[in-house]
Amino acid sequence: MSHGLLLTFEITILVLAIFLGFEVISKVPTLLHTPLMSGTNAIHGIVIVGAMLVAGLGHKDTLTTIVGLVAVVLASANVVGGFVVTDRMLEMFKKRERREPDS
Amino acid sequence: MSHGLLLTFEITILVLAIFLGFEVISKVPTLLHTPLMSGTNAIHGIVIVGAMLVAGLGHKDTLTTIVGLVAVVLASANVVGGFVVTDRMLEMFKKRERREPDS
Amino acid sequence: MRIGVPRELEPGERRVALVPDAVSRLGTGGFEVFVEPGAGAAASFPDKAYAEAGADISNSPWEADGVVKVRKPSAEEVGRLRDGQLLVGFLEPLTDHQGIERLAERGVHAFAMESIPRITRAQPMDALSSQATVSGYKAVLLAAERLPRFFPMLMTAAGTVAPAKVLVLGAGVAGLQAIATAHRLGAVVAGFDVRPVVKEQVESLGATFLDLGILGEETAGGYARELTEEEQRRQQDALEGRIPEYDVVITTALVPGRAAPRLIPAGAVAGMRPGSVIVDLAAEAGGNCELTQPGEIVERESVTLVGLTNVPSTMPYHASQLYARNVSALLQHLAPEGELALDWEDEITAGACVTREQAAA
Amino acid sequence: MRIGVPRELEPGERRVALVPDAVSRLGTGGFEVFVEPGAGAAASFPDKAYAEAGADISNSPWEADGVVKVRKPSAEEVGRLRDGQLLVGFLEPLTDHQGIERLAERGVHAFAMESIPRITRAQPMDALSSQATVSGYKAVLLAAERLPRFFPMLMTAAGTVAPAKVLVLGAGVAGLQAIATAHRLGAVVAGFDVRPVVKEQVESLGATFLDLGILGEETAGGYARELTEEEQRRQQDALEGRIPEYDVVITTALVPGRAAPRLIPAGAVAGMRPGSVIVDLAAEAGGNCELTQPGEIVERESVTLVGLTNVPSTMPYHASQLYARNVSALLQHLAPEGELALDWEDEITAGACVTREQAAA
Amino acid sequence: MSRDVTNLLYLITIVTFILALRFLSHPTTARRGNWIGAVGMLVAIVVTFAQHAVVSYWEIAVGMIVGGSFGAVAARRVRMTAMPQMVALFNGVGGGAAALISLAEFHNLAPDPGSLKTDISASIMLSAIIGSISFAGSMIAFAKLQELIRGRPIVYPLQQPTNALVFAAVLAAGIAIAAGSEQQWLIWVLVAGAAVFGVLFVLPIGGADMPVVISLLNAFTGLAAAATGFELENNVLIVSGMLVGASGTFLTLMMGRAMNRSVANVLFGAFGQLAPAAAGGAVAGATDGQVRSATAEDVAVMLAYAHKVVFVPGYGMAVAQAQHDVHALAALLESRGVEVSYAIHPVAGRMPGHMNVLLAEANVPYPQLKELDEANAEFSRTDVALVIGANDVVNPDARNNTASPIYGMPILNVDNAQQVVVLKRSMNPGFAGIDNPLFLNPKTVMLFGDAKESVDKLTSSVKAA
Amino acid sequence: MSRDVTNLLYLITIVTFILALRFLSHPTTARRGNWIGAVGMLVAIVVTFAQHAVVSYWEIAVGMIVGGSFGAVAARRVRMTAMPQMVALFNGVGGGAAALISLAEFHNLAPDPGSLKTDISASIMLSAIIGSISFAGSMIAFAKLQELIRGRPIVYPLQQPTNALVFAAVLAAGIAIAAGSEQQWLIWVLVAGAAVFGVLFVLPIGGADMPVVISLLNAFTGLAAAATGFELENNVLIVSGMLVGASGTFLTLMMGRAMNRSVANVLFGAFGQLAPAAAGGAVAGATDGQVRSATAEDVAVMLAYAHKVVFVPGYGMAVAQAQHDVHALAALLESRGVEVSYAIHPVAGRMPGHMNVLLAEANVPYPQLKELDEANAEFSRTDVALVIGANDVVNPDARNNTASPIYGMPILNVDNAQQVVVLKRSMNPGFAGIDNPLFLNPKTVMLFGDAKESVDKLTSSVKAA
């Protein structure tokens, strides 16, 4: 099996992901624009997987490892910060809904 | 690159296709159930590609070729019949919409 | 068949039994109509209109094979009737026994509009309903005109006007129409009746049902059963407590063949705010209010009491139009091709007939 | 400051200048109110209610520092006024020059309710608007009671009742209220006015605008300019052609300080269906209809003409309540802390004042 | 063309199929969607032809012409009412093709030891089983609908054990193949056994339930196609097959829901354990004498594409105080070019003029209100009569049944309209307390629920249509 | 764990991310969606740790703790108002990580000739460029929002040529890498050049437009992550990265639309060729003195999640004859548990009682109507005041501006509510013919359009919310 075949499958995945991405967020209310942006921001923190792979494969030279580790640090900040910020934004949202009647 | 890697990518494709399938047809009106069923029926006529590949690869023995050709015949019927039937169903639909005012 | 339409002689009666439109409709159904000159004038139907509709205004209506009237004939009119002649009108069979006796003596086929059974098939002939519709509507106008207040709520630069509160007692045909009309004008409306099904009907008009905890039953014909004395007392007491909240009370409670139930004792009237109005549509049957003066509009305890006995007649044009339709429907039922063909097996014919040729029914 | 409320003497006038509610409100604003016994009786406000609101019903209202009235004072009443005293009421400054003269002679500070400028700030004092609201509403009731037909459409077992067609000429405050009320009752309503902005206003009430192709202008105060003679003639002609379509015509057209414009010639009345009704709210200013008899209800050409001149007085409770609010707002403007402090620079004070202490304004 | 280039070009087909599905889900775009799908299919075929590994051009072309013409002719000739069995037929041949591909692949690869990796052999067995079930099941469905065999559930003793036995045999053969056995006969047993199971599976299901079964088998064929994609390492087959598999499954569930029945009930109801739900019946397969209930979306599509709609209000509209909502729906339909009027029966409601009062309150223009005679003259050219909480006033017994207590009352002949929709909460009678045969009329669908809520749902659904 | 098993387990993460996105698009489920995403992320991290190829556990763990704590602390500490710059910051570091991965991969693979296939090198260059632009651009966006540098567009002569030049250089290096050059310095030039371009690209964009820019850069980071997925032949990276890339792009377009501006206008507006649209302003970034217009969906969410909503009808409601629709909206909100009332100004409309007549026609219950004083007492505990075609009666000039012709008229103090929404067709004045500063209040958003249509849209949107 050729490397080319794998590539075509990768591209197929890409195309499907594009459609899913569009499909899934069509018709979001404006008020959710910012939290949704923040939520997707957290999701692309998945580069942490790439960073771990690059940093973690033992047989690499020091530069690779160091650059990889810096990438891990950055990506971790993205992941944790992203989810926490989103949660805080949405919390604000929820609170309003939950406010008990004051009359 | 292993055959296993390709398989994982194939499965990834499968998963994405499942989501897309669900996503795309959520909320169809009941009246479209039958045409939509018919339309998807036409789409799985894509097995014709498989049939062509099986029948068309020259170095196979006769049985393969014959069975493949029968598959081509069946799949072609699926493709052509499927699209035509769907179109006829939807045509009926359109006509009603286009009817000119009669008063 | 020839039908005569005499002018109504009852004082204050402005309606007429057939309107020009009905005359032309009957004309195509094999009837000939004799109209007394001036019969429709009070209801805004000039003789010219009758003539154009094909009526004969030169012959006496009493010559015809049948006479249609709104009110029961006077003694003098009864004298002009003859054996076998048809008579249709509000003949008051349950209360005016003497009048019915007289008709029986003359041997007329007399059909009382109020005796037509209230079955689905007979709805086009149901003059009680059509005239009650007029009364219900008009009762609200009578009240609104006499009330020193607005019906609707208004929030204005000169302050807020609170909406009038209207109570309708007895939510039959007239009562429901009154509720609908008062609601339209913007009043806050409540309805009350002893028949349990009425609650939903009142609410279906956007009004509320006043729950007094007193419910009677419905008889087979859809009418209310008369309450027992004990029930009546409880009802009066409950109402006495609630009536002072209202600016307008419209009463329509009737039990066929009985005196109107007493719903509003004098004490309740005294409790009302000065300027309030009571319209008693049951005045003719003695009134639902103790202080009602049948036929008159009086003031008692600073409350205006409207006891008019013939409300539909105050809106003669449409009241006559509807009545004429009822009468035509009955005539077409009794004389399908324009020829009298009385089928005594028929529920409507048998039910509406109060006297027959040569013998009382 | 002490304010007196005398009983209105004008025949048929049932309103009162201050109601108990206004009395208590003024009480907290530094005013003392003297009410003549029986002043509010015709409007359903008993003396007891005034007393409970803090009014003094033992002193003569004429003793007070200011007198508030609905109608202009009679000659006899003017005699009881004194120099520097405050007088508030409908003083008819544009038409009753003699009366104003007399007031000037007495040296009273006279403020005419109808002269309050129609600016935003003065809206709570705008008695023309508040009383016109009453008139507009009542005009429809007067018409509906007298019309031998239904206003609403009804499709019944006894046939269909067509809705009444109502035309309202002049769609100012009263006209718009009439349109709204007739529409509520279910009539098919059209409105007409010479001011171009009115079309949208009529439509905002769910009615249609009758387009006669005649449009005048609006003056600075929001009033209509008087039409030229040529325009008037064209209007009459156009209306004469259209009016027979309608069952009810309500007219409210006025131009301040002039006789009411003639909109409906006798010919148009003759063209109407028998039983139709015209309510002329401009009767006091001579009437919009040629046949109107100011102050009376007459029948002409089988059409009922309602020419009552004091319609608000037929609904005295709410008319008084609104008027009292207007008067209180003016009093509070003229005497902010309960002490008279007339600021002649102020647009409202200057505009509403018709005579001043010792000298005519 | 190399295989990789082919696979990239197949992406075009994938995209068109996704778009086709999206478009098919919307009434206004559905037809366009079908065309887009057809174009994508053409691309896939051309691209496959161009792949240099494919050599037997002529044979394939002839095969395609044979199969294609059959499909085209059959699809064009058939009557509109026979459409469902056509879908079953074409679905069956698609499933058959998938099964045959697996058969050929196995035959082709098995003799070459080691060439059959576990995932490939598992795919072969799956597509063979599913394709074969789909083929045989669809043929039975076709035969039932075409009335070649009787439509009623066919049951016989020991049905369940038989089915289980056949299925177990198929499964055993399948596991053997997946486990690496390369015996040729296994695949024949597999295909044949699955076909038998397909027959047994569909036989006990009644004709009225066939649409749901066909939809399920349709999803099966999609899955079979996806499995062949794994066999052939082909992206377009995997994606398209799975799209159909997933959307078809969802669609099957929705169809079941529209019939008020669970899919399990449809499939296994005949075995007697699960009694069919009493109230509902299939919209597509109902026959005279049955009450059919529809969803708001369904009715909304009828309304949105109608030319003329007549509203028939009754006491139920008053009880629900739905007059404002009714006017909003009518105004929406008008804005879409539908001709709207209201048929007012003289005794609708509980007082003379009841409907007038309410509709005037909601500002319905008077000219849209039609009296009995006028309305009855219009029904024959009415697409949809929407009965809102009326009952007695539209009861055809008043016309036909001399024994009925309301015989002789003139009624609104809504049954002259093309379609009748009745909005009420239950099958309860109205004022007169009598049953209404209108509700059993094949033209009629019921939309159960409070009139106000139903009308609101209709309004939102019409907006979406 | 083998790489293939890892890849299969990554599917869990993929599924959670898809669900997270779906849930995030809906107000009621958004928070749950975020949690689902976080769980999926955890799965991916654990799975990656478990892969036997990964060896430097400790270094990685320390790196994660360092980065993670910074992220957690920064995210928790920041004030609510500073959220947007936080998003920019975290987006930037994500982009930076992607660029660094590419740098490391190139450094790792390039010395080993032939190991760099074209697709891999192309991916490396794409993720390096895009990631680097996203990193630098986000940092500038952060600095602008944090007011470390001034927020206004920064322009200077020859800006465009400079940008073009930098971009050309980056592109040249990229092409060289993709073409197979394995020079180490090329990648450094690429990364550095892209970073410079990122800076230059964002500098000229104004602070108010930053949300759109951040959204775009967010999509960029997603694309960069997807590209690293190609480098590493990793499915979760490809799918997740592309999901973010696609949804982020769409979101950017929607944000632009919500601001009534094209994205091109936002990005290149400062260059002067495209003047910013006069009417609209960003909802998120508007400042005092600007008219902000909102969409119906936006307002619908405000209403649906409010505790108390006060409707303020005026002459515009009458003109639009929207009273029935207003009542329908109010009833819908009530059914969702929102407390609803109507504030009736004594001179709203054109005749005394104008609003009363209309609202009574629509059957609005009398107790819900509040007089001026009563209503004003309620506004301070009102979440949303919905002004429907009123103007003069809510003009705060009547309270504050002695020069105003309406000074002294008591008005409805809607500006005491948390938020004010004004429904009218334009910025035209009302009866008094004067401007209304309420419309410029930062609390106010305008929903332009005919009142009836706007209210209808709100009703459908509230139903969907």
Ligand SMILES: NC(=O)c1ccc[n+]([C@@H]2O[C@H](COP(=O)([O-])OP(=O)(O)OC[C@H]3O[C@@H](n4cnc5c(N)ncnc54)[C@H](OP(=O)(O)O)[C@@H]3O)[C@@H](O)[C@H]2O)c1
């Ligand atoms: N107009 C008059 O003057 C008058 C006077 C007295 C009697 N009547 C009689 O009343 C009848 C009128 O006929 P009609 O067709 O208008 O009414 P109907 O025959 O009484 O039927 C009304 C139907 O509305 C349904 N309904 C009740 N509430 C509902 C709600 N909230 N939502 C949805 N549906 C609801 C009921 O079915 P569910 O319970 O299943 O929902 C009922 O079957 C005639 O028989 C007439 O003779 C008329």
Ligand SMILES: NC(=O)c1ccc[n+]([C@@H]2O[C@H](COP(=O)([O-])OP(=O)(O)OC[C@H]3O[C@@H](n4cnc5c(N)ncnc54)[C@H](OP(=O)(O)O)[C@@H]3O)[C@@H](O)[C@H]2O)c1
């Ligand atoms: N109540 C009375 O008795 C009375 C009598 C006479 C005068 N007035 C005066 O009238 C004013 C009343 O205040 P108000 O706030 O009710 O009205 P307003 O100040 O006149 O404002 C009405 C607003 O509604 C908008 N509008 C008009 N048609 C619309 C439509 N179809 N859809 C959406 N919006 C529409 C207009 O803006 P767009 O054009 O931008 O849409 C206008 O700004 C006061 O100044 C009062 O003094 C009152």
Ligand SMILES: NC(=O)c1ccc[n+]([C@@H]2O[C@H](COP(=O)([O-])OP(=O)(O)OC[C@H]3O[C@@H](n4cnc5c(N)ncnc54)[C@H](O)[C@@H]3O)[C@@H](O)[C@H]2O)c1
């Ligand atoms: N199906 C048909 O064909 C048809 C046609 C017309 C009327 N109807 C029905 O006939 C019934 C009678 O109508 P009607 O208006 O002629 O009745 P009615 O004039 O005899 O009485 C008026 C109302 O007063 C009520 N009432 C009696 N005693 C009362 C008491 N003590 N307190 C309070 N209310 C009291 C009655 O229940 C009735 O609703 C109604 O239900 C009406 O719907 C049916």
Ligand SMILES: NC(=O)c1ccc[n+]([C@@H]2O[C@H](COP(=O)([O-])OP(=O)(O)OC[C@H]3O[C@@H](n4cnc5c(N)ncnc54)[C@H](O)[C@@H]3O)[C@@H](O)[C@H]2O)c1
């Ligand atoms: N902004 C405010 O504070 C305020 C307050 C109250 C009233 N107003 C406005 O003042 C205006 C006058 O109201 P009004 O009711 O007191 O007016 P009015 O009583 O003087 O006149 C009644 C109506 O008759 C109309 N009219 C005059 N000549 C006519 C003719 N030949 N044909 C037809 N119609 C004719 C006028 O245009 C007016 O609409 C209205 O526009 C009202 O809205 C404004």
